[in-house]
Amino acid sequence: MKKLKFLGGMLVAGLLLNACLDTDDGNTNQIPEEIGWLAFVNASPDSERLFFFANDKIINNEGLPYERLFGYIYQNTGALSLKVKTASSDFLDTININLQKGDMYSVYAINEFDDLKLKLYSDQHTLPDAEKSMLRFIQLSPDAPHLRLEIEGVSTNFGNFFYTDHSSFIEFDGGFNKKIYLIDEVTNDTILSKSANFHKGKSYSLFSKGFVNTTDADEQLDIQVIPFQ
DSSP states (O other), X not given: OHHHHHHHTOOOBTOOOOSEEEOTTSOEEEOOSSEEEEEEEEOOTTOOOBEEEETTEESOSSOBOTTOXXXXXXXXXXXXXXXXXXXXXXXXXXXXXXXXXXXXXXXXXXXXXXXXXXXXXXXXXXXXXXXXXXXXXXXXXXXXXXXXEXXXXXXXXXXXXXXXXXXXXXXXXXXXEEEEEEEETTTOOEEEEEEEEEOTXXXXXXXXXXXXXXXXXXXXXXXXXXXXX
C-alpha cells in the first residue's frame, strides 16, 4: 500500500497510472503485471530539448527542456536499452538495464551538452513515519566542488558529495520554509541557499543542478526539489 500511495501521488508530467487503458475501439487493456517504472529528467544545463527512448521506442514525443521531467511510465520487465538524443542529433548516450518487476528508476540526462551522459538512480524506498519527512540528495552540478548538504534546524548528517554522488533516503524533521544549504566541504563556504517546504509523511528527491561558474542566469547552480507523493 505504501508503494501504491507513493506511485499514485508522484507529481510529474506524463504519469500513466490508471489500472487499465481505454482503446479507441472501446476495449480495455490491462496494464501488464510484469512491469517496472521509469521517470526521465533533463538535468543537463546547456542542453537542447531531449528525446528519450527505451529499446528504440520513443518515450516523450515533445522534447524535454532543461529542468523538466517526464514519468513515471511503465515498461515491461527485462533488458532495456535507454537512449537520448535531440531532434537533430544522433543518439548522445545509451545505458542498459535489466528491469525487474516493481523496480522504480529515474533516468537523468546530465553533464555539459557536449558530453551529455545518462545516469540511472533507483527510487525504491519506504515512506517515512507520519511525523517525519524523507529525502534523497543527488549532486548533479558538473563543476561544483565537494559539497555538503545541510538543512536549517536539522542536525541530521545528510553526507557530502562529489559529482553524481547520492545519499540514501533519509528521514528528518521537516517543516515549512526550510533553508537548504550547499556548502563547500573544503572551504566551508555556503555557495547556495534555497527555501523549500517538507511535509510530514512525505518523501522528496533533491538534486543540485547547473553550473557554479557561469554568467548565464538560466544555467546557474540551483537545487530542484521533487515530491514523491
